[in-house]
Amino acid sequence: MLPLSTPLYRRRIGRIALDTAACFALSALLVASALAQDAAEKAAPLKLQLNKVETAGEACRITMVIDNTKGAGLKSYKVDLFAFDTDGVAQKRVAVELGPLPPRKTVVKIFDFPGIACNKVGRVLLNDVLACDGGDAAREACLERTETETKAGLPFDR
Template identity: 85%
Template sequence: MVALSVPLYRRRIGRIALDTAVCLALSALLVVSALAQDAAAEKTPLKLQLNKLETAGEACRVTLVVDNAKGTGLKSYKVDLFAFDPEGVAQKRVAVELGPLPPRKTTVKIFDFPGIACAKVGRVLLNDVLACDGGEAAREACLDRTETESKAGPAFDR
């Protein structure tokens, strides 16, 4: 009975205010959810596996498995790599474009360390990520989320 004593226009204004508040709350919840998903994508590891080394003339041919199975796609992902000899002395440096990397996909990339025999490679170092384009993350964030491992003889570190 109390509701009937309130004029109709005031009841409608109250209902509009309530609907507006509910819409704003749902919008805020969607924004927070989207930000959480972006943050999770930035923290999802991008795994680089030194899979195989083989001699190719005067070069050491590297097979690298790039596991982006849980991450977002990248148009460009360029890394700076160093090959060290078994005594730990830096021998060769190479910048390799590994992109484009499709989302939720594992790919294989092949490149050469020119002028060095595979037997002279004792370790490979991921020195830096030079480019990381296409995701929401900055280049530094791509370096932070990159993990390395080796199935070939030499270690692969970052």
């Protein structure tokens, strides 16, 4: 703070400089906060839950819950899955489109592993993410942020 003996114009210039510096600091803080939030959203986990398996004729019907409650929306999210038998031998491969995935939303998708009964499936593997379109998400980044879990009584790995 400048003493009162300082001419008025110098005191005003000093005050303007302090106000300008405070505004600049606040702006920088807001920009840094927004960038940190964007980075956290991009790295937010995308959770795939093998929720239910049931026999549907000659196929094993899979109910998958996709939790995107912390991430940005995706127009397309296509995964490559393998079903292994109870001896650990790969039996069936399917590519499944699980998108579109709205931002901050959980969705349920149902699809079949054709030609294999559910009681013959010992494990499901998320082999790869084939497509991940939307926002700044790259396919490799989607694979990295994808987490798997199961409630279906058989392992679901990544």
